[in-house]
Amino acid sequence: MTSPAAPTFPVSFSAEVAEAKAAGKAIVALESTIITHGMPYPGNLEMARSVENIIRAEGAVPATIAVIDGLLHIGLEPQQLARLAQTPDAMKLSRADLAFAIAEGRTGATTVAATMISAARAGIKVFATGGIGGVHRKAEETFDISADLEELSRTTVIVVSAGAKAILDVPKTLEVLETKGVPVVTVGQDEFPAFWSRGSGLKSPLRLDSPAAIAHFQHKREELGIHGGMLIGNPVPEADEIARDEMNIYIDRALDNAEQDEITGKAVTPYLLNSIFHLTGGRSLVTNIALVENNARMAARIAIALLHQE
Numbered sequence: 001m002t003s004p005a006a007p008t009f010p011v012s013f014s015a016e017v018a019e020a021k022a023a024g025k026a027i028v029a030l031e032s033t034i035i036t037h038g039m040p041y042p043g044n045l046e047m048a049r050s051v052e053n054i055i056r057a058e059g060a061v062p063a064t065i066a067v068i069d070g071l072l073h074i075g076l077e078p079q080q081l082a083r084l085a086q087t088p089d090a091m092k093l094s095r096a097d098l099a100f101a102i103a104e105g106r107t108g109a110t111t112v113a114a115t116m117i118s119a120a121r122a123g124i125k126v127f128a129t130g131g132i133g134g135v136h137r138k139a140e141e142t143f144d145i146s147a148d149l150e151e152l153s154r155t156t157v158i159v160v161s162a163g164a165k166a167i168l169d170v171p172k173t174l175e176v177l178e179t180k181g182v183p184v185v186t187v188g189q190d191e192f193p194a195f196w197s198r199g200s201g202l203k204s205p206l207r208l209d210s211p212a213a214i215a216h217f218q219h220k221r222e223e224l225g226i227h228g229g230m231l232i233g234n235p236v237p238e239a240d241e242i243a244r245d246e247m248n249i250y251i252d253r254a255l256d257n258a259e260q261d262e263i264t265g266k267a268v269t270p271y272l273l274n275s276i277f278h279l280t281g282g283r284s285l286v287t288n289i290a291l292v293e294n295n296a297r298m299a300a301r302i303a304i305a306l307l308h309q310e
Contacts, residue, residue, distance in 0.1 A: 016062075029063050029126065031129050047289050058297055058301060066084055067107060067108045092108065098110070098118070112127075126158045128296045130162060149173070162295060166195040177231065184206060186208075187208065196284060234294060250284070253279055254275035
């Protein structure tokens, strides 16, 4: 269903999202690379449905974002979500190739950067993901730095994550975010989370303890005319985490494997996540799903709190 208030670029709103926009309801954007590149079918579809239902249960509306046959979708109908979950050759879209997929009639899943762009253009202020991309280890040699960081500096969307992916150089990632003026807020603790683990060993730049406080902070940023995103670090629930010291062993092994197999570019993150899945006997995926669901819940609460600030 195409919304009558659609932006000028090619876009389709799901019926649920179009209704939410018309009614002024809270909406939470969701990326789609976790569906196409994060886990196999049918587990990916079950996860996507679960995350959407968590957002609905909190009183907000989910908007999973993807490009299907050249059309940008803000929210997917059930049959579209099922189709995407079974698309093995979907492109992995960031700022550089989002418009390319639309222009060429391709199907692609949106990364953090592409989801932020799409959400902002659709008027959606909050986005839930797993973990952001960032500065890769040995970036001083490879110059491998995710476009997510640049997007956070320029696009005004609140991104709820479990921190930066622990496979990255997290200290350098935080340094780049500071340089670019991106607020990094951890919920309920002073230590920045590390995706599968609640702690990274690094102090969070900022701390707030409630969705209402986060919404109030964003409201003051808007009053001051400060543009750009905000990164929320939402620690994985304690019962679901894998301890940092243990995870570091698996990450080091996965990085060694990637170097030996000469994996580069966009293939690095999926390769490492798959390698870690096998090294942990599948535990990393269980934790990944738990943290994504936890982030969806927090994002919905922030989106609702933002409405109360208006």
